[in-house]
Amino acid sequence: MTKLFTCLLTVVLLALASSLASAHDPSPLQDFCVAVNNPNSAVFVNGKFCKDPKLTTVDDFIFMGLDAPRNTLNQLGSNVTLVNVDMFPGLNTLGIALARVDYAPYGLNPPHIHPRATELLTVIEGTLLVGFVTSNPDNRLFTKVLNKGDIFVFPMGLIHFQFNIGETNAVAFSSLDSQNPGLITIANATFGSNPPINPYVLAKAFQLDKSVINYLQQKF
Numbered sequence: 001m002t003k004l005f006t007c008l009l010t011v012v013l014l015a016l017a018s019s020l021a022s023a024h025d026p027s028p029l030q031d032f033c034v035a036v037n038n039p040n041s042a043v044f045v046n047g048k049f050c051k052d053p054k055l056t057t058v059d060d061f062i063f064m065g066l067d068a069p070r071n072t073l074n075q076l077g078s079n080v081t082l083v084n085v086d087m088f089p090g091l092n093t094l095g096i097a098l099a100r101v102d103y104a105p106y107g108l109n110p111p112h113i114h115p116r117a118t119e120l121l122t123v124i125e126g127t128l129l130v131g132f133v134t135s136n137p138d139n140r141l142f143t144k145v146l147n148k149g150d151i152f153v154f155p156m157g158l159i160h161f162q163f164n165i166g167e168t169n170a171v172a173f174s175s176l177d178s179q180n181p182g183l184i185t186i187a188n189a190t191f192g193s194n195p196p197i198n199p200y201v202l203a204k205a206f207q208l209d210k211s212v213i214n215y216l217q218q219k220f
Contacts, residue, residue, distance in 0.1 A: 034060040035089035048085060048092045061090040069169070070102040077107025077164070085179040097181055099174040103128070103164035110185060111161045117181030119154040119174050121162065123147060126170025132160035159186060192220030 131143030
């Protein structure tokens with residue numbers, strides 16, 4: 001009897017640990033839950049209110065316009081068009097999002113993190129140098145040159161980047177396994193936080209002169 005109780009307790013604890021450790025979006029318990037901004041006549045599910053299923057239409061499940069090139073005339077030479085649950089209410093509770101990324105020649109999508117999603121990148125046009133870095137203590141870089149039709153995966157929560165190494169424009173599409181994957185751009189978050197991180201902290205962390213840190217904080 002004692003052994004049976006011990007086994008049952010172990011199974012229960014493992015099940016609880018597994019459920020608490022899950023980092024993915026909750027699985028839906030209905031066919032769909034189109035997001036609406038009307039709390040008076042809707043149910044709150046996974047961060048959004050659900051539209052009455054009887055009032056949903058086919059238009060709730062379509063998003064158009066990703067065929068058009070985006071403006072890359074900026075310092076980085078890139079433009080990310082994210083289609084998440086805020087842009088596309090039909091994604092609510094489905095655990096997926098999409099992004100179109102346009103790159104000018106030598107354009108960069110700088111090192112960043114998606115805290116809630118793994119990313120699958122598909123190159124549509126051009127040639128990209130991509131990579132991600134593993135967590136401490138190894139900090140190992142996995143990097144590859146991708147051409148049209150190539151697919152690369154960036155594991156959840158790891159720093160990654162894409163750089164157009166070609167002399168022509170490049171385009172890629174990213175699939176992310178969260179309706180709201182989140183984004184932390186390393187340079188912006190570190191040097192452009194509000195309020196600013198104490199420059200002495202950053203100077204010691206990056207082993208740089210405080211004047212360099214002050215310059216970076218002003219730039220971001």
